[in-house]
Amino acid sequence: GAGVSQSPRYKVAKRGQDVALRCDPISGHVSLFWYQQALGQGPEFLTYFQNEAQLDKSGLPSDRFFAERPEGSVSTLKIQRTQQEDSAVYLCASSLRGGTGINSPLHFGNGTRLTVT
């Protein structure tokens, strides 16, 4: 497609379940970011990939959160043993270029709204 695609759009999980959230970036985009946005808040950085390399995972809130981008295109954010505080919108964004200090516009997906009951 023309934009960043995320699936599922909505996910309801029972506490303790594992979930996997998918992001299809724009084809050819080098950089991929995951963000977590709590209700009424701005997005918070989770992790950053340049191609298949996870260069920064400092924003992942706990070791229950894991992200991968094995072939440098599609990325999956996995949350194990979900807790209620994990309820948020998870946003994915991609950018054509990577590297430090190199900027190109960000393109966001519509997000996955995760509700943990």
Next chain:
Amino acid sequence: KNEVEQSPQNLTAQEGEFITINCSYSVGISALHWLQQHPGGGIVSLFMLSSGKKKHGRLIATINIQEKHSSLHITASHPRDSAVYICAVRSFNNDMRFGAGTRLTVKP
């Protein structure tokens, strides 16, 4: 203190009014982004700037690197401009920090 501060948090305007949203940041940046988020959650990138001023239609964004401040202006506001506007800064290691957003409501 947040690294990215936006003001105001909420803004209500009448159609046609000139609107300004401000963003101050405390870290070194390689670029600043203005984003628009609609109620459905989708985010659109409005501007990316590292100096000076950019204009797109009724939207104008300015940045003062020395003062670490940026403004987003909307001229002749319209109800369809109602959204949350988010300021985000990118550091030199590609880390992104976001403001909490400004919720704009434009009444007809």
